[in-house]
Amino acid sequence: KPEIALAGRSNVGKSSFINKMIQRKNLARTSSKPGKTQTLNFYIINDAFYFVDVPGYGYAKVSKREREAWGRMVEEYLQTREALQATVLLVDFRHPPTEDDLIMYDYLKYFDLPVIVIATKLDKVKKSQRDKQLKVLKEELELEPEDVIIPFSAETGEGKDQAWQALSSYLV
Ligand code: GDP
Helix, strand or coil: CCEEEEECCCCCCHHHHHHHHCCCCCCCCCCCCECECCCCEEEEECCCEEEEECCCCCCCCCCHHHHHHHHHHHHHHHHHCCCEEEEEEEEECCCCCCHHHHHHHHHHHHCCCCEEEEEECHHHCCHHHHHHHHHHHHHHHCCCCCCEEEECCCCCCCCHHHHHHHHHCCCC
8 A cells, every 4th residue: 555654843743633634533642752762653544545654853852873763764764665655744834944844854855755745733823924934934945846835734624635635646
């Protein structure tokens, strides 16, 4: 079955994204704290494909050894994947992309993978601020033409249809 990798720093809203997309409350548990040994988690979705949860990056507080172990695991997966069709990078709609977000985006592009950027927690931003915020995210990430950015809220479900549409285009 095809695989879609999900990346995003801890607490960005990855589990909430998965749960909202499949209308579950608690299938994807909230991610473990940085510092624990982390693995790739596979979630079967609608019996059709896998979301592959790449554990959170943004490890300012973890040791070099742990960062390196993370790097080896993720790199091995991205390099040897046969079923991997695309990736989802979660960022926080409220803020400009962090340094870690920018590095992760470039990293995914280095492996030649299409990226669907999900800018989550949309509900926390006033309607009047949204256009401006979206523009900042687009500009700072320097999105490549094949990639899309979708404002999303796990609270209201806004952006869910667009997210499904973007995913479907990689699930043929
Ligand atoms: P993860 O660590 O990336 O898996 O993040 P979680 O899904 O556990 O979310 C982290 C926190 O952000 C939790 O308190 C969620 O309730 C909250 N959260 C996630 N997505 C949204 C969203 O779209 N809107 C709002 N208001 N809160 C969100």
